[in-house]
């Protein structure tokens with residue numbers, strides 16, 4: 600009873616990632632389905648998001664229903680990397696914020712990842728999941 604809802608944001612650190620550039624990592628064990636971080640930033644329209652992506656090369660924008668959240672000035676969440684087998688996912692929280700939640704248990708020291716869900720990523724990805732998905736698609740075409 601009275602299970603503590605703990606926020607793990609203080610245990611999240613930014614450091615060099617073997618996936619890409621900088622990544623975010625946990626410095627303690629995180630249980631399954633636990634809220635980790637609140638995702639906040641400038642709330643902008645989808646048109647403005649597309650403009651910032653194209654003109655400014657801003658890759659730190661999260662979609663939130665019919666608006667977007669630009670996290671470029673955030674300290675941590677903007678560094679989260681993509682994985683096709685992620686250990687976190689993004690859930691809605693409010694119009695102005697999203698939350699990062701663990702999927703399964705995450706161990707102290709692990710990098711936190713989400714699935715960016717861009718087709719271009721899957722097309723060029725060499726992980727076993729994407730490679731096998733591509734080979735199934737090729738067989739279907741033949």
Ligand SMILES: [Zn+2]
Pocket residue numbers: 683721724725726727728729730
């Ligand atoms: Zn992949």
